[in-house]
Amino acid sequence: MPESVRQHYELYPYPDYPLFASVRRRDTYANNLDALWALFNGELPPPAARRILIAGCGSFAPYPFALANPDTPVTALDLSRNSLKRARLHCLLHGLTGVEFLPGDLCDPNLAPGPYGMIDAYGVLHHLAEPLAGLRALAARLAHGGIVRVMLYSRYTRLEEDSIRRALRFLKVRDPEQVRRMVARSGKDSRLRGFFESSDEVSSRSGLADALLHPQVKSYRIAEILDLVAASGLELLRFAHRGALPEPEREVARIRELERDKRAPGNFVFYLGRDVKGPCREQDGVYRLNPCLAAALAPWRLAPLHLPGRLGHENAALDGAERRFLRRFRKPVPAADLSRAELVKAGDYADRLFLMRCRT
Known part of the structure; x- marks a missing residue:
């Protein structure tokens, strides 16, 4: 990565949220490794894959990832020592440990060797001189069944x-x-x-x-993203920007239509994977509650539950009946114990990452 990029973030650590700015654990549910692994693999991650890498972590991301995954080692890698210093302080002020802060270039294969069950590269690759080399370097660290989240700038949004x-x-x-x-x-x-x-x-x-004022920026059209993914050796699993359709092929077609009018759905957010097993079928396996939501669904919490939209969904507030339904999954519930209507509802919640659907 160019020295100019490192110097930029030494001068301007990003983002500059106040150090006491807090996040509710329930709002980190889409950063939970178990939930993401179950969505794309239909099972919980094996012990060897219970590691998370934030590649280009900036000054804030380690905090919500550590909050979402308190029992999972997190490696926070960044060029900027000032960004890492602020990220470490943010975690310490909120009582979060278990994060390793590592200075360096994500393209260096000697840093943060894998395998990792999840790698986050949110708003990073488009600042590299060679984005494909960066994505390949991340792919080399990814466990079998592992997931990479990527955000790239959209040409027509920017x-x-x-x-x-x-x-x-x-x-x-x-x-x-x-x-x-x-x-x-x-x-x-x-x-x-x-x-x-x-x-x-x-x-x-x-x-x-x-x-x-950033010294190194590239923005993308959808065709360029597809070429990048194809050359990386990873599989495009799903788009997750606002309003994205769940099937990648349909979302690509929708984006192409937007781009014909020089429009875009905002910056591109998507998940890539390596040798994922695919989701568990609705009528098979067991359903479990996303652990990030357990405290928010306690019986004494009576107010409607608001959760931020993730994976392209706009989440309406959960009312009392919906919360009671989700509480049933604090312990694993076999699909065989659910009615057809309940299976449909549980499947929708699993698609939104509120529940985890796993093979027995």
Whole structure:
């Protein structure tokens, strides 16, 4: 990875959430290794795969991953020592241990050797000089049955952002305060001012730097993503950006239609896998509650339960009846003990990662 990228994140660790900013464990349910492994393999991960790598962890991601997986070793790898320092402090302030913080380049095969059951590369590969080399380096660390989550910038989502970034580079603007002064002097109808008024990311210094001053950025069309995945040797399992269809082929077709009009569903989020076994059938195996939701479903909690959308779903608040239904799965429930209607409901919750469906 270019030295300029390391220097950028030493100056602007990202994101810069307050150190006391907290996350509820129930909201980390989609980061739980058991739930993700069960979704794509129809079973719980074997002991050798109970490890998580956050490749390019930044200053925050180790905290929600450690919260979601308290009994699973997490390795947090990043170029920037300042980012790692802030990430370590965030975990310590919230009483989370079990995270190894490792400085270095994810393309270095001597760092963080596998196998890992899950690798997170959220917003990382598009900052590499050779994204394919980075993805292959992650694939080499992945256990059989393992899962990689990737987020990549979308070309049509970032048209304005990329245009402004190129203009600022041409003008040799390198400091966030320079950009803010330019915005202050710009006309009320200028594109630069319009972007600042519509973007939440530029409200912070590090967010502005990441969006508009980053030295190495690539954005993607869907065809380029498919080529990248095919060359990596991994299998495309599922898209997980907002509104994504569950079947990859249908979602690819939907995105192609959007791109014909120079539109996109936002930045691309998707899961890749190596030799996954496929999900367990609804009528087979047993169902278990995602462990991140156990405390939130306690009987004395009477208010509706709100969970953030994941895997393309918009989650409505769970009412009392739905919570009572999910409580039944605190202990494993065989599919044979469920009615047809209950199986359909349990299958939907398993697809959303609220439940884990595993072969017996």
